[in-house]
Amino acid sequence: MLKVSDVVKTFYPGTPNEVRSLRGVSFTMEPGSFTNIIGTNGSGKSTMLNAVAGVFLVDSGQIELSGEDITGWSEHQRARRIGRVFQNPFSGSAPTMTVAENLALAARRGMRRGLGWSLNAALRGEIAERLKSLKMGLENRLDNPIGNLSGGQRQAITLLMATWLKPDLLLLDEHTAALDPRSADQVIRLTHEIVERDRLTTLMVTHSMQQAVSLGDRILMMHKGEIVADLSGAQKGRLRPEDLLGRFDELRRRDQLTPAVGEMLERLYV
Amino acid sequence: MLLLISALIYGLVFALLALGVYISFRIFHFADITADGSFALGGAATTAMLIAGWSPLVSTAVGFLAGMLAGASTGVLHTIFKIHGLLSGILVTTALYSINLRVLGRSNVSLSDAPTLSKFWADLLRRVLGASERHNLFGWMVGVQDLSNLFALTLLVGLLGTVLFLFLKTNLGTAMRAAGDNAQMIRALGASDKILLIFGLALANGLIALSGSLLAQCQEFADVQMGIGMVVWGLASVIIGESLVGSSRFGILIAGTIIGSILFRMMIAIALRCGLNPNDLKLITAVFVFLALVAPRWLKTLKSRFNTDLVGEADHAQGL
Ligand SMILES: Nc1ncnc2c1ncn2[C@@H]1O[C@H](COP(=O)(O)OP(=O)(O)OP(=O)(O)O)[C@@H](O)[C@H]1O
Numbered sequence: 001m002l003k004v005s006d007v008v009k010t011f012y013p014g015t016p017n018e019v020r021s022l023r024g025v026s027f028t029m030e031p032g033s034f035t036n037i038i039g040t041n042g043s044g045k046s047t048m049l050n051a052v053a054g055v056f057l058v059d060s061g062q063i064e065l066s067g068e069d070i071t072g073w074s075e076h077q078r079a080r081r082i083g084r085v086f087q088n089p090f091s092g093s094a095p096t097m098t099v100a101e102n103l104a105l106a107a108r109r110g111m112r113r114g115l116g117w118s119l120n121a122a123l124r125g126e127i128a129e130r131l132k133s134l135k136m137g138l139e140n141r142l143d144n145p146i147g148n149l150s151g152g153q154r155q156a157i158t159l160l161m162a163t164w165l166k167p168d169l170l171l172l173d174e175h176t177a178a179l180d181p182r183s184a185d186q187v188i189r190l191t192h193e194i195v196e197r198d199r200l201t202t203l204m205v206t207h208s209m210q211q212a213v214s215l216g217d218r219i220l221m222m223h224k225g226e227i228v229a230d231l232s233g234a235q236k237g238r239l240r241p242e243d244l245l246g247r248f249d250e251l252r253r254r255d256q257l258t259p260a261v262g263e264m265l266e267r268l269y270v
Numbered sequence: 271m272l273l274l275i276s277a278l279i280y281g282l283v284f285a286l287l288a289l290g291v292y293i294s295f296r297i298f299h300f301a302d303i304t305a306d307g308s309f310a311l312g313g314a315a316t317t318a319m320l321i322a323g324w325s326p327l328v329s330t331a332v333g334f335l336a337g338m339l340a341g342a343s344t345g346v347l348h349t350i351f352k353i354h355g356l357l358s359g360i361l362v363t364t365a366l367y368s369i370n371l372r373v374l375g376r377s378n379v380s381l382s383d384a385p386t387l388s389k390f391w392a393d394l395l396r397r398v399l400g401a402s403e404r405h406n407l408f409g410w411m412v413g414v415q416d417l418s419n420l421f422a423l424t425l426l427v428g429l430l431g432t433v434l435f436l437f438l439k440t441n442l443g444t445a446m447r448a449a450g451d452n453a454q455m456i457r458a459l460g461a462s463d464k465i466l467l468i469f470g471l472a473l474a475n476g477l478i479a480l481s482g483s484l485l486a487q488c489q490e491f492a493d494v495q496m497g498i499g500m501v502v503w504g505l506a507s508v509i510i511g512e513s514l515v516g517s518s519r520f521g522i523l524i525a526g527t528i529i530g531s532i533l534f535r536m537m538i539a540i541a542l543r544c545g546l547n548p549n550d551l552k553l554i555t556a557v558f559v560f561l562a563l564v565a566p567r568w569l570k571t572l573k574s575r576f577n578t579d580l581v582g583e584a585d586h587a588q589g590l
């Protein structure tokens with residue numbers, strides 16, 4: 001279970017470049033649930049995921065995972081519990097190392113790394129087995145440097161790496177945004193399969209309204225560092241991509257309106 | 271022939287320096303200039319221990335450990351105190367200059383009266399081959415000291431190269447390579463890239479100090495200046511090794527680095543024999559590394575300029 005309470009994060013506070021990326025965000029995720037985060041550019045979606053992953057410490061607020069307060073944990077400590085796939089397909093794997101070596105690293109996520117061999121016959125077999133389940137023919141490329149693979153292939157492997165040991169929480173930050181449509185479809189299908197099979201608690205940022213309505217059981221809509229809509233259950237079930245786009249338009253209209261209305265009121269009454 | 275043997279011996283000694291530089295520059299992509307300080311530290315620490323009457327084995331081990339400490343310091347300055355990597359190395363190297371002077375007591379110390387590893391294995395060889403001072407090696411008469419240095423260092427460097435290769439295949443070694451390749455990824459997989467870097471720099475500088483320690487014992491003196499220019503020497507060996515093996519597999523690169531170090535030494539020996547002024551050696555080395563670093567880029571721009579010229583002319587022709 002993930003519990004985010006009143007999380008605030010401001011970058012460059014007190015300078016002209018100050019950005020209030022998270023302005024008191026709270027939400028709770030039940031174990032095994034799948035939540036989508038959508039929102040305009042710069043609304044704080046990635047910042048939210050990074051705050052949970054521990055890329056930086058938050059200014060205030062609390063983050064609990066599986067009943068433990070992880071607010072002060074460092075990024076690598078949290079990685080014991082959290083699996084991540086990044087937007088950039090190159091971020092999730094070590095390019096000069098082989099496919100097998102990369103997966104072997106993931107097979108020990110959060111565990112002690114001592115002087116045992118990182119790869120043995122049994123692990124290689126299991127790696128080949130799991131790669132085969134991706135149906136991309138990657139089981140024949142175990143000893144290729146992973147940097148030689150395509151973005152889609154690397155992203156599929158990163159997903160496999162993030163979920164090799166079942167994480168308490170899976171964080172996906174627009175992990176299909178940099179892929180061509182066909183690879184994106186493939187990776188989304190794979191995401192669906194793995195999440196369903198392992199009943200993973202998943203938090204996914206997406207730009208695709210189609211993905212947001214078809215995947216998962218809840219949608220959080222962010223705008224200017226706040227959650228402005230929380231749609232789940234029957235309400236989400238009825239949702240179509242057009243409805244979401246409508247809500248974005250509404251937000252945009254309100255943004256344009258508010259300052260103007262304020263000015264008008266000021267002129268009239270002050 | 272003597273020239274070749276001596277180049278081989280020193281090439282092997284400096285191969286450990288090159289392996290250290292390989293770890294920091296190539297595995298971690300960290301421009302670690304601590305090497306200059308830790309190389310001299312290894313020589314100084316071992317020499318001081320030997321003069322104080324410790325056994326060569328213990329003295330050499332202390333040299334190695336002192337180097338690890340120096341490397342770890344640079345790593346801590348960079349990761350914990352967030353000081354720029356190059357500056358971290360400069361700070362530690364500057365501090366080491368004073369420390370090395372203190373350790374040695376004065377700017378250079380002779381080991382001719384102290385027991386060294388080098389003398390130890392020469393005695394060992396004498397016991398095996400009999401008391402004669404010169405022996406036939408493939409038709410050449412070679413002194414016992416050189417012969418034993420050659421055997422022992424070949425064994426030692428071969429062994430350490432193999433151990434390094436095997437280490438890089440362990441869980442810890444694999445995580446270290448990943449930390450150098452993609453720090454974000456290794457953090458996301460639950461390992462601290464900072465601790466891995468600190469450990470990697472410690473290991474690199476331990477090897478570099480060991481190289482300094484062996485040099486002091488083979489040449490029978492240590493000098494506080496003996497580390498100057500060592501980063502560039504190591505880098506030259508690594509680059510020669512890389513272009514020689516033309517592979518990105520680390521096992522082959524380790525072997526390449528060792529061979530590169532030996533070749534580099536031979537090139538220098540030949541240049542010196544042909545009349546190169548020893549004072550110009552460091553200048554020549556720096557120019558060589560400079561060329562090795564920029565040549566690939568020059569070739570590329572030359573090639574693309576040549577291509578665009580052709581394209582430009584074709585456009586022009588079409589326009590007419
Ligand atoms: N590390 C950082 N340093 C400074 N500013 C940051 C940092 N990370 C995010 N920001 C700022 O915080 C705001 C929110 O950014 P964030 O990346 O969370 O948006 P997003 O919702 O993920 O947008 P997108 O859809 O474009 O990915 C932006 O104004 C961004 O510039």
Ligand SMILES: [Mg+2]
Nearest residue numbers: 045046047174
């Ligand atoms: Mg984002």
